[in-house]
Amino acid sequence: MTGANFLQLILVVLILVALGIPLFSRIPRKRLFKPLDPAEEEFKHLLVRKEEVLLSIKELEFDFKTDKISKADYAALHSKLEQEAMDLLEKIDDLEKRLKKKKKTSAAGTA
Amino acid sequence: MNDIGEFALLLALATALYGVVSYVIAFRSNRVDLYLSADKTPIIVWACVMVSSIALWRAFMANDFSLQYVWAYSNIDLDFFYKFASFWGGQKGSLLFWTLILTTYMMVVHVQNRKQNLRLVPIALAVMMVITLFFLVLLNFSTNPFERIPLPPEDGRGLNPLLQNYWMVIHPPTLYLGYVGFTVPFAFAIAALLTKNLDDGWIRLTRKWTLVSWFFLCMGNLFGAQWAYIELGWGGYWAWDPVENAAFMPLLIATAYLHSGMIQEKKDMMKVWNMSLVLLTFIMTIFGTFITRSGLIQSVHTFDEATLGYYFLAFLGVIVAFSVTLILIRLPLLKGKNELDSFLSRESIFLLNNLVLLGIAFATFWGTIFPIVSEAFRGVKITVGPPFYNQVNVPIGMVLLALIGIGPVIAWRKSSWSNLKRNFTKPVSVAAVGGALLFPFVPLTDKSEIFTYITFILCIFVTTSMVIEFMKGTGARMQAHGEAAVTALSGLVWKNKSRYGGYIVHLGVVLLFAGIAGSQSYSTEVEKNLNIGDRFQLGGYDFIYEKLLVKKQNSTKTRVIAQLGIERDGRRIWTGMPEKEFYKGQNQPVTEVDLISTLKEDVYMILADFNPETSAATIKVYVKPMVKWMWLGGWVIAFGTMIAVWPDRLEARRRTERLKRQEAIFMPAQE
Known part of the structure; x- marks a missing residue:
């Protein structure tokens, strides 16, 4: 066996060990992710939308300050976005409450 | 070392194959152990490709001509830097270099997303791994850079003299960093389609990747233009060559996506459009590679042994078919939720800009493939040259330039005519005055000169509208925060990096257009x-x-230099030294131009021919105005991009808060 062959063998062994360790060791978590929870997805989506609407309000205010939008349009769009933000916050709060309650109930059930 | 390098490529192939299979099974069966095993593969594949690359570099540095590739692209007298760059001088090495960048990016994606975005990242990495696999198959079974010569010669054939220029060290890596970078958004887009995670999460995850890849591709194109300008000796920098076009098209489509992606983030609309643009950008990068390596089209940029056409064509076919099918299947899930508030809004301008950019991309694509199409259908290869591209793309490019100036002046969501009139008055007036002042100085004898004059007016219009935008923002900030002008300006840019970074990029584009x-x-x-x-x-x-000078540089290179005294207003300002370089074993000499480059103009000198007996010479000189503006534009683009991609603390804090809030409600995934 030449030096190069020996080095090749070492490389193969190292790679097999690196790939094999997770397969044969004890891992506390068995699942990569929970099954898709529509509520979780909805919650994530609402949080992102909320941020975007708040950013849009800031941008709208900036556009108004820099005279890119008329007073009437600004007022109409501002109240539309505000309403959108309120609706989103309401939905987020509702969902949060429901999910916390559900979590408490399931924790009590388990105990 | 060559054995190790070759073996490492095989190991990379086997590991990548395992990576694809294990990532997909881990995701589908929701197994952590298999995922953790799969998650080692990006690092292992990268390490193997790196070992292989180091082995090839070593062979170049050690003049190991037992490797056919080293023999073909290097020789003993070649300078250190060119030996380093010879790595990507030919087809085999450039494919290895492409794979090295791809695996490096894959490793970075893996590190960035450790233990997060697990509903998307395993599949995105699997997609990247499939693409890596394709390149590794080529490297192992078709274009192996470690192919041996049974009886190694004492010296190599040497690197093509045209490539012996410092740009050889800079231009290809920059271009490849751009080309390969688009694999990341593509992989995430495919992962989003496959896993049905079709909100804008994948866009947010890959926004900076797209921007950085766009930047590298843009700079790669500019560096290529600079290289062509100083090395090819024809006085130009862009010839609408098929390979140049191949690098230009993904840039245009990615630019369109960078703009329309913002609309999806803001308004949750244009999902199909954005998805298509991302996929198309990547498809065009593979198309570019196909053009360069198929031997189908003749160009100074194509590789000598361009034999990989069928592989790339098949790969391209699979990607196109897969992408289109996937989009069609997911079409119901890709419906946007919002509509335009008004046709008079920045969103509309972005849409128009998208159409214009795609129009230029399509015209360029058509011109590029037309010779192939004409040969296939009529048996005659018709060459499509610069007149076609200029005729079609110049007017569309002018519309694009105008849109760059109009966009910032219009508000998001809705604008009114009265505001528009007010906001356009200053930039239009300044442009009109600028146009009037320029009028006596610019010739207007043909269509090209009239277009140029209009372009200058548009450049003034765009620059003014940008400056006003900065001034208004600064003013608003000064009023709101009571800051001094400089503090307000820096605060304005720093707090809105992507917006004002983008505006600076636009100023760079204006310089490019003007140049x-x-x-x-x-x-x-x-x-x-x-x-x-x-x-x-x-x-x-x-x-x-x-005088005419003959200098023997080394055993392989002889220089013939024409010395020119250059005077302006009776005063000597420069000694020009255009030359021809003769390389041993090469039939054609290489032209090395000499250049006086200022912001006003370039004086470009070429030694076209000479008679060594009489010392007579044929000298060609160009005086080309404003060339430097283009290169300066490139640096302005680089500066703007740097600002735009600079990490945003506010955004990071928002993301952390969002995650905390989610974690407070949802249990971590425990069995």
């Missing part, structure tokens, strides 16, 4: 047969042919 327009239309040239002591004039410069 292109000026240098294309107002260039003058002269070619003279001269004896020692002869004089001639061009563009206010006097040229005196002083």
Whole structure:
């Protein structure tokens, strides 16, 4: 066996060990992710939308300050976005409450 | 070391195959152990490709001509830097280099997303791994850079003299960093389609990747133009060559996506459009590679042994079919939720900009493939040259330039005519005054000069609208925070990095447009047969042919230099040294131009021919205005991009808060 062959063998062994360790060791978590929870997805989506609407309000205010939008349009769009933000916050709060309650109930059930 | 390098490529292939399979099974069966095993593969594949690359570099440095690739692209006398760059001088090495960048990016994606975005990242990495696998199959079974020569010669054939330029060290890596970078958004887009995670999460995850790849591709194109300008000796920098076009098209489509992606983030609309643009950008990068490596189209940029056409064509076919099918299947899930508030809004301008960019991309694509199509259907290969591209793309490009200036002035969501009128008054007035002031100085004898004049007016319009945008923002900030002007300006840019970074990029684009327009239309040239002591004039410069020098640089290279004295207003300002370089074993000499480059103009000197017995020489000189503006535009683009991609603390804090809030409600995934 030449030096190069020996080095090749070492490389193969190292790679097999690196790939094999997770397969044969004890891992506390068995699942990569929970099954898709529509509520979780909805919650994530609402949080992102909320941020975007708040950013849009800031941008709208900036556009108004820099005279890119008329007073009437600004007022109409501002109240539309505000309403959108309120609706989103309401939905987020509702969902949060429901999910916390559900979590408490399931924790009590388990105990 | 060569054995190890070759073996490492095989190991990379086997590991990548395992990576694809294990990532997919881990995701589908929701197994952590398999995922953790799969998650080692990006690092292992990268390490193997790196070992292989180091082995090839070592072979170049050690003049190991037992490797056919090293023999073909290097020789003993080659400078250190060119030996380093010879790595990507030919097809085999450039494929290995592509794979090295791809695996490096894959490793970075893996590190960035450790233990997060697990509903998307395993599949995105699997997609990247499939693409890596394709390149590794080529490297192992078709274009192995470690192919041996049974009886190694004492010296190599040497690197093509045209490639022996410092740009060889800079241009290909920059271009490849851009090309390969688009694999990341593509992989995430496919992962989003496959896993049905079709909100804008994948766009947010890959926004900076897209921007950085766009930047590298843009700079790669500019560096290539600079290289062509100083090395090819024809006085130009862009020839609408198929390979140049191949690098230009993904840039245009990615630019469209960078704009329309913002609309999806803001308004949750244009999902199908954005998805298509991302996929198309990647498809065009593979198309570019196909053009370069298929041998189908002749170009100075294509590789000598361009034999990989069928592989890339098949790969391209699979990607296109897979992408289109996937989009069609997911179409119901890709419906946007919002509509345009008004047609008079920045969103509309972005849409128009998308159409214009795609229009240029389509015209360029058509011109690129037309020779192939005509040959296939009519048996005659019709060459499509610069006149076609200029005729089609120049007017569309001018519309694009105008849109760059109009966009910032219009509000998001809705604008009114009265505001528009007010906001356009200043930039339009300044542009009109600028146009009037320029009028006596610019010739307007043909269509090209008229277009150039309009381009200059548009450049003034865009610049003014940008400056006003900065001034208004600064003013608003000064009023709101009571800050001094400089503090307010820096605060404005720093707090809105992507917006104002983008505006700076636009200013760079304005410089590019101005440079292109000026240098294309107002260039003058002269070619003279001269004896020692002869004089001639061009563009206010006097040229005196002083002597012909012959210098033997080393055993392989001889230089013939024409010395020119250059005077302006009777005062000597420069000694020009255009030359021809003769390389041993090469039939054609290489032209090395000499250049006086200022913001006003370039004086570009070429030694076209000479007679060693009489010392007579043919000298060609161009005076090209505003060329430097283009290169300066490139640096402004680089500066703007740097600001735009700079990490945003506020955004990071928002993301952390969002995650905390989610975690407070949802249990971590425990069995």
